[in-house]
Amino acid sequence: MRAVDFxxxxxxxxxxxxxxxxxxxxxxxxxxxxxxxxxxxxxxDESFPRKRLLSGVPIAVxxxxxxxxxxxxxxxxxxxxxVPSYDATVVERIKSEGGVIVGKTNMDExxxxxxxxxxxxxPTRNPLNPSLSPGGSSSGSAAAVSSGLVPMALxxxxxxxxRLPAAWTGIYGLKPTYGLVSRYGLVSYSDSLDQIGPMASSxxxxxxxxxxxxxxxxKDPTTYDKHVPSEVFIKRAFMNPDPHIMSNLRVAxxxxxxxxxxxxxxxxxxxxxxxxxxxxxxxxxxEVSIPLVNKAPQIYYxxxxxxxxxxxxxxxxxxxxxxxxxxxxxxWDEYYMRNRKLFGWEVKRRIxxxxxxxxxxxxxxxxxxxxxxxxxLYDELNKVLAKYDVxxxxxxxxxxxxxxxxxxxxxxxxxxxxxxxxxxxAGLPAIVIPLEVSTNTPISIQLISQKWSEDILFEIxxxxxxxxxxxxxxxxx
Amino acid sequence: MNIKIGLEVHVxxxxxxxxxxxxxxxxxxxxxxxxxxxxVCLGMPGSLxxxxxxxxxxxxxxxxxxxxxxxxxxxxxxxxxxxxxLPKGYQISQYDGxxxxxxxxxxxxxIRVNGEKKRIKIRRINIEEDPARIVYPxxxxxxxxxxxxxxxxxxxALLEIVTEPDMNSPEEVRAFLEKLxxxxxxxxxxxxxxxxxxxxxxxxxxxxxxxxxxxxISGLKDIEQAIRYEVAxxxxxxxxxxxxxxxxxxxxxxxxxxxxxxVKEYEEDxxxxxxxxLPFYIIPDELIEEVRKTLPELxxxxxxxxxxxxxxxxxxxxxxxxxKALADYYEKVxxxxxxxxxxxxxxxxxxxxxxxxxxxLSNISRxxxxxxxxxxxxxxxKNEITIKMAKEMIPLLVRGEKPRQIIxxxxxxxxxxxxxxxxxxxxxxxxxxxxxxxxxxxPRVVQFIIGKVLEKTGKKxxxxxxxxxxxxxxxxx
Numbered sequence: 001m002r003a004v005d006f007x008x009x010x011x012x013x014x015x016x017x018x019x020x021x022x023x024x025x026x027x028x029x030x031x032x033x034x035x036x037x038x039x040x041x042x043x044x045d046e047s048f049p050r051k052r053l054l055s056g057v058p059i060a061v062x063x064x065x066x067x068x069x070x071x072x073x074x075x076x077x078x079x080x081x082x083v084p085s086y087d088a089t090v091v092e093r094i095k096s097e098g099g100v101i102v103g104k105t106n107m108d109e110x111x112x113x114x115x116x117x118x119x120x121x122x123p124t125r126n127p128l129n130p131s132l133s134p135g136g137s138s139s140g141s142a143a144a145v146s147s148g149l150v151p152m153a154l155x156x157x158x159x160x161x162x163r164l165p166a167a168w169t170g171i172y173g174l175k176p177t178y179g180l181v182s183r184y185g186l187v188s189y190s191d192s193l194d195q196i197g198p199m200a201s202s203x204x205x206x207x208x209x210x211x212x213x214x215x216x217x218x219k220d221p222t223t224y225d226k227h228v229p230s231e232v233f234i235k236r237a238f239m240n241p242d243p244h245i246m247s248n249l250r251v252a253x254x255x256x257x258x259x260x261x262x263x264x265x266x267x268x269x270x271x272x273x274x275x276x277x278x279x280x281x282x283x284x285x286x287e288v289s290i291p292l293v294n295k296a297p298q299i300y301y302x303x304x305x306x307x308x309x310x311x312x313x314x315x316x317x318x319x320x321x322x323x324x325x326x327x328x329x330x331x332w333d334e335y336y337m338r339n340r341k342l343f344g345w346e347v348k349r350r351i352x353x354x355x356x357x358x359x360x361x362x363x364x365x366x367x368x369x370x371x372x373x374x375x376x377l378y379d380e381l382n383k384v385l386a387k388y389d390v391x392x393x394x395x396x397x398x399x400x401x402x403x404x405x406x407x408x409x410x411x412x413x414x415x416x417x418x419x420x421x422x423x424x425x426a427g428l429p430a431i432v433i434p435l436e437v438s439t440n441t442p443i444s445i446q447l448i449s450q451k452w453s454e455d456i457l458f459e460i461x462x463x464x465x466x467x468x469x470x471x472x473x474x475x476x477x
Numbered sequence: 478m479n480i481k482i483g484l485e486v487h488v489x490x491x492x493x494x495x496x497x498x499x500x501x502x503x504x505x506x507x508x509x510x511x512x513x514x515x516x517v518c519l520g521m522p523g524s525l526x527x528x529x530x531x532x533x534x535x536x537x538x539x540x541x542x543x544x545x546x547x548x549x550x551x552x553x554x555x556x557x558x559x560x561x562x563l564p565k566g567y568q569i570s571q572y573d574g575x576x577x578x579x580x581x582x583x584x585x586x587x588i589r590v591n592g593e594k595k596r597i598k599i600r601r602i603n604i605e606e607d608p609a610r611i612v613y614p615x616x617x618x619x620x621x622x623x624x625x626x627x628x629x630x631x632x633x634a635l636l637e638i639v640t641e642p643d644m645n646s647p648e649e650v651r652a653f654l655e656k657l658x659x660x661x662x663x664x665x666x667x668x669x670x671x672x673x674x675x676x677x678x679x680x681x682x683x684x685x686x687x688x689x690x691x692x693x694i695s696g697l698k699d700i701e702q703a704i705r706y707e708v709a710x711x712x713x714x715x716x717x718x719x720x721x722x723x724x725x726x727x728x729x730x731x732x733x734x735x736x737x738x739x740v741k742e743y744e745e746d747x748x749x750x751x752x753x754x755l756p757f758y759i760i761p762d763e764l765i766e767e768v769r770k771t772l773p774e775l776x777x778x779x780x781x782x783x784x785x786x787x788x789x790x791x792x793x794x795x796x797x798x799x800x801k802a803l804a805d806y807y808e809k810v811x812x813x814x815x816x817x818x819x820x821x822x823x824x825x826x827x828x829x830x831x832x833x834x835x836x837x838l839s840n841i842s843r844x845x846x847x848x849x850x851x852x853x854x855x856x857x858x859k860n861e862i863t864i865k866m867a868k869e870m871i872p873l874l875v876r877g878e879k880p881r882q883i884i885x886x887x888x889x890x891x892x893x894x895x896x897x898x899x900x901x902x903x904x905x906x907x908x909x910x911x912x913x914x915x916x917x918x919x920p921r922v923v924q925f926i927i928g929k930v931l932e933k934t935g936k937k938x939x940x941x942x943x944x945x946x947x948x949x950x951x952x953x954x
Contacts, residue, residue, distance in 0.1 A: 066523040079522070086516050088523060185523040191753035221527045222756055310555055310750060313566025314520050327561070328623050336559045358557075358748035363575055367750070371576070 002202040003057045003151040003209075004238055004475065010055065017056035018046050020151075021100050024058055028103065028149060035125045035134075037143045038103040039063050040071040048098045053212055053234060055098030060144040060153035063104040064111055064187040065196060067091050070101070074187050075119035076109045077342045078315045080322050088185020089220065090154060090196050090213040097212050102150060105140025109344045110312065111161055111189045113137050114413050115401060118346045123403050126169055129439040132400040135165035138199065142169040145201050152200040152209045156186055158193045159300050160420025163432040166199055167395030167444040170437035172206045172461065173199045177451045178427030179224040181210075182217030190307035191222075193300070193424040202472055203433070203461040208237035210454065227452050236455070240474050241462035247282035249460065251275075252388035254419070255289040262415035263397040270443045271394040274435045277468050278392075286388070290380050295373065297417040299425060302357055302370035309354025312347065316340065346407070378426040385428075385450045390460065393419040395432040395444030423448050431457040435469045478684040478715065480708055482650055483642035485678040488661060489607065490535045490634040491668045497606045497634035498526030498569065505629035506671060510612075518606075518632030520564030525754050528553075532634040533760065535666040536580055536604050537768045539636060542660050542775055543599050545584030549760045552577035553752040558745060561626060562608035570605035570637070572749045580604050586660070587777065588652040589795055597653050598641040607633035610673075617731060630673075642680060647704045650679075654697050655799045659776045662801035670839040672696075679704055683711040686721030691735050694728040698836070703728045707735050779804055783822075787811065793822040802839045803830075806847055813851030814858070821854055828868055832875045845874045852880045860939055861891050893939045895946070898930070901938070902946045905929045916951060923947055 001020070009015045021044040032038055040063070048055060061067060064074045066084035068091075073079045091101060108118040116139025117123040124139040126132040127147035134143045138155030142165030145153050155162040157175035166173025174197045181196045188194060198209035211233030216225040253275060258268050279285050317323030317339040325338040343351065357366045384391055396416050407413070423430035430448045445464070449456055465472040493503040499517035516524035533551065540547045554572035573579040584599035612625040638657070644650050658675065661667040669675045676695045681704060682688040689711065694703045711721050726735040774782070776798040783794040783804075797804045807825055811817040833844060853870055856862045862870075866889055873883050884890055892898060905926055906913065912922050923944075930943050 066521075072522070074522070082522070084516075084521065084523070086521070086524075184525050187522040188754075219527065220525050220754075222525075222754060306750060307753065310557060310567060310748070313557055313559070314522070314564060316559070316566070318561055319519060319564060320521070332559065332561065355748065358750055360746045360748075363750075368576070 001151065002205055003054070003200075004202065004204040006057065006151075007053070007055070008238065008475075017050060017098075020056050021046070021058050021102070024102055024149075031147055031149055034130060035127055035143045035147060036106055036122055037124055037140045037147065037149065039073055039075060039106050039121050039140070041103040042067075042070050042101055044100055044102055048100050049096065050098065052096070052098035053208065054094060057099050057152065058102040058150045059094055059099045059209070060103055060105050060141055060150045061091065061101055062107055062138050062141045062153070062155050064107060064156055064189075065091060065154055066185045066187065067101060067104065070104065072104060072187070073120070074110045075107045075121055076344065076347070077120045078317075078321050080120070082321050086185065088196075089182035089217045091185065093213050094209075099212070105138070105144055105153065107140055108137035108161075109347050110187070110308070111137040111156055111158055112308070112346050112350055113407065114160070114164060114416070115403070115405060115407055116140070116165070117403060117407060118344055120344060125403065126400055128168075128170055128437065128442060129400070131402060132440070133168065133403050133405065135168035135396070135400065137161040138165050138173075141199050142166060142171060142173070145169070145171045145199050148201070151202065152198060152205045154196055154209075154213070155199045156189075156194060156196050157424065158189050158195075158304060159417065159424050162197045162199055163420055163430060163446060164396060164416060166432040166434075167446070168400040168442060170434045170442040170444070171199060171201050172203050172434065173197065173432045174206060174210060174454070174457070175423055175430045176210065176214065176454060177224075177429045178424075179222050180227055180429070180452065180454070181214050182220040182223050184217055184219040188307070188311040190304035191311065192307070193304060195424075203458065203465045204237050204472075204475060206461070207233050207458045210458075211237060224452070228455055232455060233458065236458065238475065241459050241466065245459050245463050246278065249278075249283040249390070250388040251278060251283050251285045252288040252384050252391045253285050254293065254391050254393045255287050256291070256293040257393045257397045257415070257419035260294075260397060260415045260418065262412050264399055267394060267397055267399055267441060267443065270436070270441070271397075271445065274443065274445060274468065275392065281463075281468065285392070288384050288388075288391070290377075290384065292373070292377050292380055293418050293422055296377060296421050296425060297414050299370045299373045299377065300417065300421040301353075302366050303374065303425075305350045305354035306357045306367055307354070308347075309351045309358060312343070312351055315343075374425050377422065381422060381426045381428065381448070382450070385448075389449065389456060391448040393446045393448075395434075395446045399441045419446065427451060429454045429457060431461055433461045433464050433469070434471060435464070437471070478712055480645050481642040481682045482644040482646075482704060483680040484638075484640045484644070484650065484653070485680075486638045486640075486654070486657065487635050487676045488638065488657075488667050488669060489671075489674045490532055490636060490666050491671055491674055492666050493529060493531050493535065493634055495529055496632040497529050497532050497604070498632055501632065503633060505633065508629055510625070510627040511629060513629040514631070518564075519628055520566075526569060526752075528755060528758070529634060532604060534764075534768060535634075535664075536602065536636060537760070537765055538664045538666055538772065539638075539661065540581035540584070540602055541765075541769055541772060542664055543584040543586060543602065543638070545581035545599055545602055547581045547760065547765060548578040549762075549765075550578065551580070551758040551760055553755040554749045555752050556747045556749055558747060560608070561624065562611050562631075564609065564628065564631060568606060568608065569752055569755070571603040573601065575749050575751060577751045586653060586656050588649060588656050590646070590648050590652050592792070595649065597643045597649070600639040600641050602639075603637040605635050605637055607631065607635050617729070642682070647701050647708065650704055651697070651701045654700060656776065658697070659799050659801055663773055663775050663779070665773070668839065669697075670836065679707070681707050681711065683708060683721065684715050686711055686715060687723040689721060689723070690725045691728055692725055692738075695730070699728065699730050702733055703735060706733065710735065776801075776804070783807075787817040788819070789822055790819055793819055793826055796826050797822060800838050802841050806841050809842070809847035810851045810854060813847055814854035816854050816858055820857075824850070824854065824867065824871075828871045829875075832872050849874055849880055856880065856884075860893055860941075862889060863891065863940070888935060888937070890937060891939045892934050892937045893942055895942065898934070898938055898943055899946055901930050901933050902926070902943065902950055905933065906950060913951070923951065
């Protein structure tokens with residue numbers, strides 16, 4: 001059931017607001033066996049505030065977003081026993097609107113991975129096809145939504161971690177403009193790329209959750225205060241789209257992901273069928289090429305790994321988290337070395353590479369150049385967005401990979417990375433909208449727009465959901 | 478032998494209400510351990526820093542007072558190292574390079590040693606966060622088998638003030654630190670009488686020896702002692718034909734010696750990087766101008782005013798302004814007594830200071846209220862007491878007695894009534910008829926008579942008046 005329909009029914013007095021969370025724990029225990037979605041379950045609490053925007057809606061939260069008194073592990077052994085003392089700003093906002101946090105979802109360890117397979121708690125399976133990866137790193141949140149356990153979930157997206165799993169599990173996901181959603185309480189991976197965003201099985205629910213969590217936060221100095229007010233999104237979440245949106249739409253179809261040597265031809269062809277439909281509905285679609293997009297993964301790796309090496313320096317088991325050896329038994333160097341062995345392989349790899357990049361003499365060679373390339377990419381994307389309303393790519397240009405895929409084979413992942421990380425590097429909002437859902441080859445579209453223009457992405461998303469993909473029905477207000 | 482000393486002084490901005498990056502109180506002293514803390518200053522996963530604007534204002538004040546050039550693009554850098562007092566694995570500080578800059582560059586402080594003026598150049602000023610406080614249960618790092626950590630101090634705003642190696646003696650260092658302290662007190666940004674509020678790393682090289690760094694010495698007294706020790710040690714090594722290698726040493730404040738760092742400390746690579754959580758901030762010209770206009774009178778100007786308007790000697794004026802509390806005290810006593818100049822200043826500097834521990838200087842007004850000293854000055858001015866009595870009263874005032882009480886208890890109060898004194902002189906002359914005969918041969922007879930008269934008045938007679946009377950009488954006879 002869509003959260004918006006549920007909330008409208010409550011408003012009309014047709015159903016009770018605890019209905020959605022009733023029996024939730026039992027359902028999860030049954031489903032979780034199949035997909036390994038949750039790391040920690042909360043006891044669904046009926047004491048949520050009534051008659052608010054999200055009253056009684058069960059919401060799953062990625063396990064790198066801290067929740068007061070509810071274990072937050074980042075899917076790492078390092079934080080296996082970490083229970084935060086405070087709520088992230090987004091969690092506070094959900095709770096004060098009556099949303100019910102039902103559990104913490106599985107993910108790649110510290111959000112580092114594309115398949116959900118680096119989790120200390122084991123991989124999450126794709127509800128569309130349990131032998132496939134649901135995509136990462138927000139693997140559990142995507143599976144929680146895709147399996148129908150919850151209508152909406154929070155993910156985080158540093159280099160595609162909301163959008164890839166959305167694309168692979170056939171749901172909606174938004175990576176907001178950098179600075180539009182508070183990161184206070186999100187365990188940092190790469191601070192200038194990380195954004196929390198909504199994931200949902202309905203575009204209407206996606207917009208509603210976004211409306212609740214978005215907006216300036218005094219606790220996060222990187223949030224921006226002159227944005228479209230949250231009321232606009234909250235109101236429009238209960239409204240059908242502008243019927244004329246397609247006729248005025250200018251779409252730049254990004255060439256590089258379509259012709260990438262590792263792109264899957266079947267996926268690209270099917271995606272192009274839908275692009276033709278967009279045109280049929282009145283959109284102007286033109287192909288654009290930005291060759292720098294092919295270098296985006298390298299730019300991303302340098303920045304993200306450097307930040308990661310810095311952000312993960314705090315995990316030593318001293319103040320919180322797991323400790324294998326005590327200070328009293330050893331010296332400090334040994335203490336840090338042994339406790340930090342608890343990180344998984346992929347996390348260690350990124351910390352080591354990042355530490356190397358930041359060390360004396362290499363900063364200028366790598367980090368500084370990556371920052372300049374990032375600025376250039378930003379300029380090139382914005383030049384395109386000055387002429388077009390959105391840049392379009394497939395949500396993924398390959399089908400979901402099997403769970404036993406060797407993640408060290410970087411080339412396949414490079415194909416998807418390049419189309420995903422550009423939005424993070426440029427701080428632009430990007431939405432993934434499912435076009436068709438199938439057990440092996442779900443097809444989706446990613447739309448990237450100018451900063452602070454999420455409103456247009458939702459309008460297009462709703463139009464596609466109702467009239468092109470026909471995955472949803474109109475709202476009956 | 479040529480001695481070169483450079484300082485890296487860390488001073489806490491104790492006048493701030495809150496810590497540098499969170500809203501915890503800046504007043505951490507005397508609180509139970511680990512009670513003045515929050516997710517931010519504990520570096521809890523997910524927490525984000527936000528800059529205390531008042532700290533920037535204080536730093537601007539200091540930079541202007543030290544004639545330093547403020548870099549108007551305020552940026553923060555992470556300085557990485559593993560140590561248990563550093564909860565994030567990095568310290569948020571400032572740095573010159575890697576796309577960021579130090580807070581202010583250049584500047585100087587003029588000092589006086591043995592009446593000679595000297596200019597000590599400032600290299601740079603940075604703002605940074607204080608780490609947690611390490612408590613050694615035995616009081617000493619080497620004999621303690623474990624440590625205790627108190628995070629109440631974690632995140633307190635510090636200014637790091639780095640000098641050029643311009644000082645050539647421990648006396649110059651002391652003069653520099655006293656002047657710096659006085660400037661910070663006059664700016665009302667720091668009360669450096671608080672324990673641990675001023676700490677320094679000292680670089681010392683003697684003759685052809687290499688530079689030795691003595692780390693983390695707390696308090697002015699210990700800094701001076703450490704330098705004296707280290708200079709003597711290096712001279713001793715050199716005179717015995719030894720060599721001084723570049724090394725880091727620690728100050729043992731109990732045994733009052735420096736000792737080599739336990740582990741060989743190599744040139745550490747701090748892997749500086751700009752902190753992506755704290756966006757660049759342009760310090761507006763207007764803010765700097767506003768701060769400049771509201772700068773208070775600084776020690777140098779105050780000393781000049783004392784010299785020009787109060788007629789103070791240069792020496793006393795500079796001693797007074799070496800501490801704001803002391804200069805304030807002088808001005809208060811001068812105002813209350815209506816007497817200014819060397820008479821009052823001398824009583825404070827040569828007499829009162831002799832009885833007050835230099836560490837208690839900031840409490841001088843509580844030890845001897847200015848009202849009390851002003852009363853002494855007034856009594857002196859009215860010739861009701863002698864300067865000798867005034868000097869004798871000082872230690873009693875320090876003990877908490879009131880001037881009137883002392884005079885009564887001691888049975889002091891000067892007899893200046895001429896008639897009374899004349900009668901006593903007559904009595905003495907009558908009782909000692911032979912002395913008048915000796916007067917021709919022995920001029921000391923006058924002193925003898927005055928002594929006798931004083932004895933009869935119980936030392937209360939004004940010796941000046943008595944002398945006048947005696948001389949008159951002798952001439953008359």
